């Protein structure tokens with residue numbers, strides 16, 4: 539019979555949320571505690587992995603336990619373990635509906651169980667008693683939707699400190715901002731990563747009957763491609779009015795973030811540091827995506843212009859990874875989700891003050907992506923390439939116009955900082971695509987030809 543750590547060695551590397559794929563494990567230890575002793579029993583494990591490359595990670599794994607194998611949970615089966623002379627069967631508790639209620643019950647009660655502390659928000663209804671259904675688009679985290687009322691996001695990899703998603707949502711809760719999904723509570727665990735507490739989960743109001751921006755924007759692009767004779771402003775699926783409202787929603791969230799969280803005028807040193815960081819990120823990215831080398835000179839010149847810039851910029855908390863997949867459109871307007879920042883960056887970096895231009899650049903990149911993703915199948919189609927540029931230009935301009943109307947600031951002028959942020963995001967995307975969707979790598983690479991090699 540296997541020990542629990544042996545099961546984790548086999549099971550964890552196959553999970554979508556495991557970020558250490560391809561790295562060899564030198565050692566693994568775990569400690570667990572019971573979150574619920576009902577039937578099934580629910581336990582939570584901090585799994586500490588040491589890699590042969592010297593790195594280490596701690597992951598959170600909730601398990602549900604049954605005396606007999608459950609046929610309907612086959613895909614959630616983790617393995618069998620000996621317990622007091624019998625076999626017990628461990629399942630991925632996030633996929634075992636009967637084990638999902640305790641999270642909300644403990645949040646509603648504000649419980650502390652072992653090292654885990656549940657904190658309800660001051661306002662809002664926690665629908666305790668309902669079971670949760672796993673969200674199928676699971677990526678680096680695992681989310682459960684409770685009856686279309688609330689969504690619990692479990693942060694799998696534990697990092698010391700308060701997760702920015704919780705921090706930012708808690709701060710925005712103090713405003714009347716209508717473009718976020720209200721925070722209902724969060725969960726922390728002691729001694730998780732490097733001895734410090736870490737955020738384990740966040741509960742938010744579920745935005746029902748909404749469509750995500752990526753799906754809506756790409757439907758609009760498909761309409762344009764299907765109608766050879768009509769231009770972007772003439773087709774039924776024109777997206778520009780939505781882009782404009784999205785710009786206004788982004789400006790409104792930025793304004794409220796600046797109101798309730800610290801701000802600071804950017805110093806000359808900050809410009810120099812940002813330029814250096816972008817150059818370092820480029821150097822590291824070239825190691826992974828050698829095709830980036832041909833744009834290196836153009837990009838370094840752009841980053842040098844940032845280092846010398848005398849723009850006046852106020853730094854504040856921002857979203858950090860804004861793209862069309864992070865926004866939902868309801869019957870009444872846009873909701874912005876997921877203030878975690880770029881998942882690949884350390885948590886401390888993601889909490890630093892930045893400029894709203896970082897988010898504007900992220901969304902401008904996303905319009906480019908939406909316009910160009912169909913070209914991946916037909917890279918030589920020059921007519922479509924032209925239409926893609928037209929769609930991207932129209933929606934980028936509409937987003938910027940909506941942002942300026944709402945804020946009185948034009949975020950999309952001739953700022954080298956904005957262009958550099960777009961380039962930096964495209965460099966990040968090259969690495970992301972090389973690792974996750976290599977056939978999409980051409981999208982950010984082609985954009986870089988335009989951004990880096992322009993004048």
Ligand SMILES: Nc1ncnc2c1ncn2[C@@H]1O[C@H](COP(=O)(O)OP(=O)(O)O)[C@@H](O)[C@H]1O
Nearest residue numbers: 673675677678679689719742743744745875876
């Ligand atoms: N408050 C919410 N209401 C409705 N859907 C949501 C909400 N929060 C997240 N989602 C959906 O859940 C999925 C994952 O959410 P996200 O926070 O982006 O997680 P990840 O960090 O894993 O990408 C997305 O498809 C998103 O549309």
Ligand SMILES: O=P(O)(O)O[C@H]1O[C@H](CO)[C@@H](O[C@H]2O[C@H](CO)[C@@H](O)[C@H](O)[C@H]2O)[C@H](O)[C@H]1O
Nearest residue numbers: 677859861862863880881900903904907967970
């Ligand atoms: O949503 P996540 O926080 O997981 O963000 C990561 O994955 C995104 C892909 O889903 C990635 O975004 C890139 O692809 C999008 C289309 O799928 C596009 O709209 C974005 O502009 C592009 O950056 C994101 O960068 C990554 O952090």
